[in-house]
Amino acid sequence: MGLPRFTRPKGVSAESSPNLYVANCGPAVGLSFDTIASAFSTFGEVKGVYAADESGTRVIVSYSEESSAQTALKVLDGHPCPELGGRCLHIRYSVFQPPSQVDNLVPVSLEASELNIPGVYLLHDFVTAKEEEELLAAVDGRPWRSLAKRRVQHYGYEFCYETRNVNTKRHLGELPPFVSSILERVLLFPNLDDAANVVLDQLTVNEYPPGVGLSPHVDTHSAFEGLIFSLSLAGPCIMEFRKYSEGVWPSNPASEKNVENSENSSNFSRKVIYLPPRSMLLLSGEARYAWHHYIPHHKVDKVKDILVRRGSRRVSFTFRKVRTGPCQCEFPPYCDSQI
């Protein structure tokens, strides 16, 4: 049984609720959940008794009616309870805790192969710490454009966030010299069928402050070709992949907002990977065309039971090839060129 999402209120004067946080009570002091439910049912119908935390000495008693919780609190708080071996309970109203910012509930993979999504690859230490420093210095020497929550730079072609597309008629010029060695190195990526065809001509640099992520999206099929490379620098993050059942995936940015923090994940599969600094992610095939990618807006991520702080910033370099004709991918339900 997972822990319920009810906790002890922070202040003393919490609002009344049908859920009680009961301390000095639980399996670790010899009281089973059934015994506790039976004692508390004197005051009304008990919906459930749950561990409040891992201690075994604090429980949540959940009543059907708020009035039952009020009576139980009045009678039992600070008084010995004869039905519980005379124990003196400490009771407060409990409050509903929204889903944790940190605990994503989906285990975070360290390797792309664990995800079982065709077309996702991750290479660790794609650049050295020195190269990372140089790349950061290079972009910090160029003008940033401020968006609502993060800063961006575009090279090759500008990406327009309103249309989620690029104006192919407005070429901004070659990609800057400071990424030349990266462009050469991506050709050596072990998972490319036809390296000769990889001529990346668009670069978006994103700078995320702590707690800022990116809404779930698929890079527009008609805007970019099939390979998307993303280099993570300066700070880590996690990336979630979502595959929506056909027909329910959000087809426009406005509806994406509604699903961003959706608890109702029955409409999509979720997989999560950890992106350490200096790693290069490749999205291709199904991963690029049919899965949304999403960076949760966390300051801290839970990775294999370890809390990993995002750092003062994360800077990503996303390399793509601008598409000149319609997309003819094998994923028509997800393709803006084929709907």
Ligand SMILES: O=C(O)CCC(=O)C(=O)O
């Ligand atoms: O920051 C990243 O790694 C991903 C950026 C991204 O998905 C995008 O620019 O479309």
Ligand SMILES: [Fe+2]
């Ligand atoms: Fe993207």
